[in-house]
Amino acid sequence: MAGDEKERSSERWAHLRFSVVGPLLACPPTPGQLREQLGHLAEKLWLHPISGQPVRFALSTIERWYYQARQAANPVHVLHRKLRRDRGRQQTLGPDLIEALRSQHEAHPRWSYQLHLDNLAALVRQQPHWGPMPSYSSLRRYMVAQGWLRGRPLPKREGERHAESRRQAREVRSYEAQYTGGLWHLDFHHGSRKILNPRGQWVRPLLLAILDDHSRLICHAQWYWSETAQSLAHALHQAFLKRGLPRALLSDNGSPMIANETTEGLKRLSILAQTTLPYSPHQNGKQEVFWAQVEGRLLAMLEGQAELTLALLNQATLAWVEREYHRTVHSQTRKTPLERWLDGHSVCRPCPSPEQLRRAFTVGVSRIQRQSDGTVSLAGVRFELPGRFRHLRKLYLRYASWDLSHVWLVDERSGVVLQRLLPLDRARNADGIRRPIASSPTGQTPPPTAGIAPRLRELMAEYAATGLPPAYLTPEEEI
Numbered sequence: 001m002a003g004d005e006k007e008r009s010s011e012r013w014a015h016l017r018f019s020v021v022g023p024l025l026a027c028p029p030t031p032g033q034l035r036e037q038l039g040h041l042a043e044k045l046w047l048h049p050i051s052g053q054p055v056r057f058a059l060s061t062i063e064r065w066y067y068q069a070r071q072a073a074n075p076v077h078v079l080h081r082k083l084r085r086d087r088g089r090q091q092t093l094g095p096d097l098i099e100a101l102r103s104q105h106e107a108h109p110r111w112s113y114q115l116h117l118d119n120l121a122a123l124v125r126q127q128p129h130w131g132p133m134p135s136y137s138s139l140r141r142y143m144v145a146q147g148w149l150r151g152r153p154l155p156k157r158e159g160e161r162h163a164e165s166r167r168q169a170r171e172v173r174s175y176e177a178q179y180t181g182g183l184w185h186l187d188f189h190h191g192s193r194k195i196l197n198p199r200g201q202w203v204r205p206l207l208l209a210i211l212d213d214h215s216r217l218i219c220h221a222q223w224y225w226s227e228t229a230q231s232l233a234h235a236l237h238q239a240f241l242k243r244g245l246p247r248a249l250l251s252d253n254g255s256p257m258i259a260n261e262t263t264e265g266l267k268r269l270s271i272l273a274q275t276t277l278p279y280s281p282h283q284n285g286k287q288e289v290f291w292a293q294v295e296g297r298l299l300a301m302l303e304g305q306a307e308l309t310l311a312l313l314n315q316a317t318l319a320w321v322e323r324e325y326h327r328t329v330h331s332q333t334r335k336t337p338l339e340r341w342l343d344g345h346s347v348c349r350p351c352p353s354p355e356q357l358r359r360a361f362t363v364g365v366s367r368i369q370r371q372s373d374g375t376v377s378l379a380g381v382r383f384e385l386p387g388r389f390r391h392l393r394k395l396y397l398r399y400a401s402w403d404l405s406h407v408w409l410v411d412e413r414s415g416v417v418l419q420r421l422l423p424l425d426r427a428r429n430a431d432g433i434r435r436p437i438a439s440s441p442t443g444q445t446p447p448p449t450a451g452i453a454p455r456l457r458e459l460m461a462e463y464a465a466t467g468l469p470p471a472y473l474t475p476e477e478e479i
Contacts, residue, residue, distance in 0.1 A: 013079070186232075232262055
């Protein structure tokens with residue numbers, strides 16, 4: 001980066017010098033007038049190519065530029081700043097110094113360059129025959145050229161150490177989905193501004209944003225009080241209804257993202273759920289870039305608002321996303337997110353109805369029906385079953401842990417919803433009215449069969465055919 005900045009600086013200087021002497025090259029002065037025209041140019045103010053401040057140049061300096069450019073086939077090229085003769089060269093280090101520096105870096109990869117220099121100087125004082133001590137810039141250039149970069153702080157957790165070793169062993173590359181709707185990102189962000197919740201507590205709200213990887217368009221963004229599976233499902237429903245169903249979804253390993261309701265819902269909607277590796281936020285880097293814009297622009301424009309509520313925050317966020325973010329040219333795609341979303345090839349699928357979305361983000365459990373009153377217990381609440389299901393012993397239910405007002409009885413094999421179950425209403429059942437139980441198609445109880453049952457009559461006939469006497473004695477009082 002430093003080398004590129006120097007190249008751009010040299011190019012700016014060359015263009016400025018050419019703009020100063022360019023009129024003299026386009027209309028060469030007649031003999032005897034060169035000195036006068038150079039004096040006029042020396043009296044003018046020019047804008048410094050780096051700082052932009054007004055600056056004057058001496059007559060002798062402009063004269064030197066003029067003669068350099070007049071004799072050259074490419075005047076701008078010769079007006080570049082001269083390169084140092086030692087550019088790209090490094091101070092030669094002795095083999096003992098190199099070996100000591102290499103061993104020192106392997107033992108302490110997280111030391112700063114200055115700390116390496118100070119400890120190497122201490123070794124040189126003890127071993128003068130190693131040669132002269134290099135300067136800080138020479139040591140730093142040499143270590144960078146050898147790839148001996150300063151390491152990150154030592155991770156404290158086992159997972160962090162494993163992630164750090166993986167980053168050192170595998171290269172990191174940027175990526176982008178080829179089609180719109182091919183991959184969505186989602187993540188929660190803790191806002192930097194505290195607001196007052198209904199309980200009278202100052203808390204930091206969380207912004208949940210769902211971003212399309214190809215277009216960088218925000219499919220939905222909303223602030224919530226807490227990071228829960230309920231909030232995640234609420235935001236996903238709105239994103240799906242507005243933009244359609246994506247093919248894949250990438251998130252971190254937060255508890256809402258790996259909750260049973262979330263994973264089961266994405267499976268039922270045929271959305272490939274992917275999670276980033278532990279302690280690897282760079283895999284979701286597009287989200288991190290968006291958070292910087294949220295803090296730097298959206299929340300910065302709300303600094304003057306003293307009484308900030310969650311409703312006002314969501315209203316401002318929606319306006320900023322739709323009217324500014326979606327209509328600002330992205331530095332990488334060279335298009336606005338809205339243009340890239342509309343122009344790109346979309347692989348999104350139509351979204352089902354809101355009721356189907358509600359049923360999708362549920363978890364399935366098995367329960368045993370109480371035959372005595374036709375109820376089933378779920379999360380400490382008893383639910384009534386219609387009489388037509390009284391013959392079912394084992395039931396398969398689907399529900400969301402945060403909403404027991406919607407519990408469905410489903411066929412475990414096909415997944416077809418059979419009936420929505422409602423909680424037991426004891427007050428209503430106290431009226432004593434009960435539906436009759438139909439035991440036959442005619443509604444009448446068949447009469448019992450008279451006489452001996454056919455099987456027993458058959459057994460008695462077989463025994464009599466054997467000719468054996470009865471295998472019992474008749475009591476005397478019965479004779």
